[in-house]
Amino acid sequence: MSDHLPDREAPDREARETMEFDVVIVGAGPAGLATAIRLKQIDPERTVCVVEKGGEVGAHILSGCVLEPRAMTELLPDADIGAIEYSAPAGDDRFLFLTATGSYRLPTPPQMNNHGNHVVSLGNVVRYLGTRAEELGVEIYPGFAAAEVLFEGDRVAGIATGDMGIGRDGQPTAQYQRGMELRATYTVFAEGCRGSLGKQLIRRFGLNDGVDPQTYGIGIKELWEVPPENHNPGMVMHSVGWPMDSKTYGGSFLYHLGGNLMAYGFVIGLDYENPFLSPFEEMQRFKTHPAIAPHFAGAKRISYGARALNEGGFQSIPKLVFPGGVLVGCEAGFLNVPKIKGTHTAMKSGMLAAESIAAALAGSKPATLDDFPARVRASWLWSELEAVRNIRPGFAKFGMWGGLMNAAFETYVTRGRSPWTLRNHADNTTLKPARDCTPIVYPKPDGALTFDRLSSVFISNANHEENQPAHLVLRDPATAITVNWTEYRSPETRYCPAGVYEIVGAETGNPKLQINAQNCVHCKTCDIKDPTQNIDWVVPEGAGGPAYPGGM
Incomplete structure (x- = not known):
């Protein structure tokens, strides 16, 4: 039995090959590995x-x-993080407030103090973890997309990888290759933020019942090579303020790695209200600020990407277990937003899940992993997230200035022990109709400091087999015009950082939504922010999508 979208159901085909394991893990990120x-x-x-x-x-x-x-040291006491390519010990911490023309250095919040931390390429960190896992005998299969959850009754029994060589018409082509069934006693879902299978499991098992809706941000990132004389390995800088207005949550990061590399990114909360806002364009114009542009002098942009991130924190953590499996990492929303860190929490959740699974496998028969949530609650992971639970929703409730005051109160006065918990909300409910908002005019890119989306997607190395079923599925195609265009002037054409969504024919009075799925960088923003939740992001053929280099 499967639990996937009706639109993607395959015609009857030959039986799949099956492999049996004690444990199957979906996703080779920090939590999964x-x-x-x-x-x-x-x-x-x-x-x-x-x-x-x-x-x-x-x-x-x-x-x-x-x-x-912290988690890396607990897991691998002999790990030398500094030896991972492009790593640098965190050094100079800077926190800026920007106006349209000026900047002010503020005290670095305690949660953002990076003494003892490392500026890293997370891609290289997981490559290192993958090598360590294989040395222990873990089988890792890259290029295989987990497309379907397998069930035995109501118990998860593993996953099936997607069929390869299916044409746009849903029929096998000459390159057709049937997917495989990977069956297991326990299956761990570690797909990252807004995982497609995790989304189905949350709905099927009611894992979100009784908790706040998850809320998200979109992070857009560029990797730059800077001249040696401008390189400051370990420098960490964050900013708030311009170009965001006081109602919109957002800010920048700028990190100097090893190897003359600089990572620049901008994060915007997906609870923003103005449908004309473009996170990509905001990210580009931020670089033109007089306090920021000098960091890019003589530098060359070498890579680009984007990804949604969980911002709901403690009050949006779903039920973690269900028959036959668990959610870990960003699949479950363990990011610590005030710290701007989630790798250590993701890894810790995976380690705790492993301990729960190992104990269950040692028993006489398979059982639901009910002790996993208890292990999480007893760990530093839980207390860390509980202590900062009111900081991110404070910005949603009070705006930037009220949010900063609330964060200071929670940090220095109640120290995370406030007798109340602020609530989260669903991001797709926050857009205002286009008629009530002012369009935003963004400057044209100059091709040296600021860029357009298509040239950006090109350096993400995004690639998809064009003759395959669309992995961006509209539940009701008509809604793209009757609601999105009519009420909001198609915000998907702006919140997508890869130019996937395009309105054609508007100038002749016959607007239609065109989906350029081959551009997709798998950020999942469309699946989150669409006003009526009409867009479902599902996995394309294995190995499709971006190919980020070391350093990203």
Whole structure:
């Protein structure tokens, strides 16, 4: 039995090949690989398989990452983070407030103090973890997209990888290759933020019942090579203020890695109101600020990408377990927003899941992993997220200035022990009709400091087999015009950072939505922000999507 979108159901085909494991893990990110490593540390004889939709481990990993080493040290005490390519010990911490023409250096909030941390390429960190996992006997299959959850009754029994060589018409082509069934006693879902299978499981098992809706941001990132004389390895800079207005949550990061590399990114909360706002364009114009542009002098942009990130925190963590499986990492929303860090929490959740699974496998029969949530609640992961639970929703409730005051109150006065918990809301409900908002006119790119979307997508190395079913599925195609265009002037054409969505024919009075799925960088923003939740992001053929290099 499967639980996937009716639009993607395949015609009857030959039976799939089957492989059996003790544990199957979906996603070779920090959470998934930490789970695999910890399982093999506890019981080397267990069979553990990791499937990864990227063409290689790390190909789809994107983060502006300052790594807090706590979980890595617990998992691999001998790990030398400084030896991972492009890593640099975190040094100079800067926190700026920007106006349209000026900048003010503010005290760095305690949560953002990076003493003892490392500026890293998260892609290279997971490549390192992948190597350590394989040394322990973990089987890792990159280029295989987990497209379907397998069930035995109501119990998850593994996953099936997607068929290859299916044409746009849904029929097998000459390159057709049937997917495989990877069956397991326990399946760990570590797909990252807004995972497509995790989304189905949350709905099927009611895992979000009784918790706040998850809320998200979109992070857009560029990797630059800077002249040696401008390179400051370990420098960490964040900003708030311009170009965001006081109602819109957002800010920048600028990190200097090793190897003369600089990671620049901008994050905007997806609870913004103005449908004319373009996160990509805001990210580009930020670089023109007089306090920021000098950082890019003589530098060359070498890569680009985008990814949604969880911002709901403590009050939006779903139920973590269901028959036959668990959610870990950003699949479950373990990002610490005030710290701007989620790798250490993702890894810790995977390690705790591994310990729960190992104990269950040692028992006489499969059981629901009910002790996993208890392990999480007893760990530093839970107390860390609980203490900062009111900071991000404070910005949604009070705006930027009220949010900053609330953050200071929570940090210095109640120290995370406030007797109240602020609530989260669903991001797709916040857009105002276009008629009530002012269009935003963005400057044209200059091709040196600022760029357009298509040239940006080109350096993300995004690639999809064009003759395949669309992996961006409209539940009701008519809604794209009757609601999105009519009420909001098609915000998907602006919130997508890759130019996937395009309105054609508007000038003749016959607007139609064109989907350029081959541009998709797998950020998942459309699946989150669409006003009526009409867009479903599902996995394309394995290895499709971006191919981020080391350094990203």
